[in-house]
Amino acid sequence: MSERRVTMADVAREAGVSPTTASFALSGRTDMRISDASRERVLEAARRLGYRPNVTARSLRTKSTQTIGLVSDRITTTPFAGDVIRGAMEAARERDHLLFITEADGDRAAESSLVHALLDRQVDAVIYATMFTRYVTPPKELFGRRVVLLNCLAPGFDAPSVVPDELEAGRDAARALLAAGHTRGIWAIGGHQAVPATPEGIIAGNERMRGLEEVLREGGARLDGVIECDWDTLDGYREVSALLAAGTRPRALVCLADRVSFGAYQALGEAGLSVPGDVSVISFDDQDIASVLRPALTTLKLPHHQLGRLAVELILRGGPLEPAVHRVPMPLRERASLGGPAGT
């Protein structure tokens, strides 16, 4: 766009050397002998002219565009997903790479065409990301390419995955509950959210529940009940209201998602119950809402930023991308919704 850029040929001419010499001087390679005097003259000319290499042209020869593509289902749309992108961007920037962001919106054809668009622009690698942790089958265009799966798993597909450590998060929720003294009257709202189409339990709900129950059991505690419902505000409100209406008086609620917690807050409020005075609430995700809720919600943070960062770091680490599963810890955000058991 506009005004001709300064090229290496310009620099070479200005320094009175050949383009070859300029190239070697600028790239700082030592395997080709360039006198200090020449090198200095080239560098000085480049500085004076404000020379910047044309990455696109260079890539034609080197095969590296210093560019990474990210394809997601609809990650840019979700409230926290910006963090994934930001984490990835940060890591990329630290190594002078740039990110193409694309979104296929669950459309397979769009997905393929976006991958093509990325490949046509010679990206060095592709990050295939999903909004929720789940099993996927990446588009065939990605086979044999440098790929990292972000927030998803694809058994049999030759690429590393980066996912939140949901199992450990479930355990941490249980530990927090136990530490606060809760052993009875604990209810889980939201349940497993098992998606039928996906094999066994890597899915957030399953793992969170598994970790939760495991540590609760080890600690001599247990769940009084598990209410399976959608992970949204409305269901959280409805189910907790129903629970209270049935005469149950829980002492702690483990909400499987912050949105559910928000609904629970509303139901608890209407019933005249205070958090955490009457009922403690611990949650998962740490969406924006978690910190503005009153009282602020204690929750296990989905490490989106770290997820994005690690995906890029794996790529920039160089070498082949081994198909390992990298689990990123979900830190506990201790705020105000978790207290001791009511009446103690």
Added chain:
Amino acid sequence: MSERRVTMADVAREAGVSPTTASFALSGRTDMRISDASRERVLEAARRLGYRPNVTARSLRTKSTQTIGLVSDRITTTPFAGDVIRGAMEAARERDHLLFITEADGDRAAESSLVHALLDRQVDAVIYATMFTRYVTPPKELFGRRVVLLNCLAPGFDAPSVVPDELEAGRDAARALLAAGHTRGIWAIGGHQAVPATPEGIIAGNERMRGLEEVLREGGARLDGVIECDWDTLDGYREVSALLAAGTRPRALVCLADRVSFGAYQALGEAGLSVPGDVSVISFDDQDIASVLRPALTTLKLPHHQLGRLAVELILRGGPLEPAVHRVPMPLRERASLGGPAGT
């Protein structure tokens, strides 16, 4: 990355023609005479080999990478900003373009280096975006380049701006209030939010207030008061609580941002006042939270998606980018928080 791609030379060989012929046949240009037979053979060969042009290589000659760069302060971080990116992405995809997304986080040096990184990769244009509507001075690297300002204004800088039509939104809020029968007891919470460093009133708060007061006046109504405070949940809660504690009983609250509305809801709830039964609330932004609040919030939507889309469309429209200001309407989302005046 991996396996050599099929090049045009491969296609030409397969079709038994020269690379020149292949190039013309593939690009479908008619100013160079290619027989239908040859053209068909080339196209067929390309299909058979799965040929895809190398956009990067092509751009070396054509100067067009079919790529647009987006630099923002911290747009990816804000809750709604994903929409800007999505709108921009959609528009780009419709024309086979891809987007580089970057974020400078308010750091001038980072901004410059990101713009350089974009320019080094020969982007066709740059979108300079901000999280909140405000005046900016784009980095000098952008001068003389193809640029569109998104959600910001830079007087004297030769580029078009795309911003929300805040003034009209203020008017629409007033119209909605009047239509519901409100003429008295109307309070504005959040105020002008004038940022001292920026000249006159393009800023959201100023324009919203101006439009609001203008139409209210024309409709024979007026504001009982304007409370200047930060646009966040805590201030909304605090200010409305204080207002109620002082014995004032508003009939309608115009909250200058959804976050303020959320705080207002909390204060109103604690005071035993219902929305919209006792007090109507109308707001601006339409953040995610607006639709999950109970009752759902009537608000004027910040048209982020359209903003992103229009910015890209201006670029792809071709021709020079005239320094006009494009104002995008903020649609009214009528939900449940606005009713008739209490007691009627």
Added chain:
DNA sequence: CCGCTCAGCTAAATCGGATTAGCAGGATGC
């Protein structure tokens, strides 16, 4: 004084396309 080595540099090829200039051969005009 001759042949060798080596430091220091340059010419030329390459990457994958787009584009300009030009060439061969048949049809056409006169």
Added chain:
DNA sequence: GCATCCTGCTAATCCGATTTAGCTGAGCGG
């Protein structure tokens, strides 16, 4: 029968770098 025109194609360049192969002249050993 000869110049001209047009059709259909190809050779050669170019875009902005990197990289390979090779050239030149000084220093050195014998």
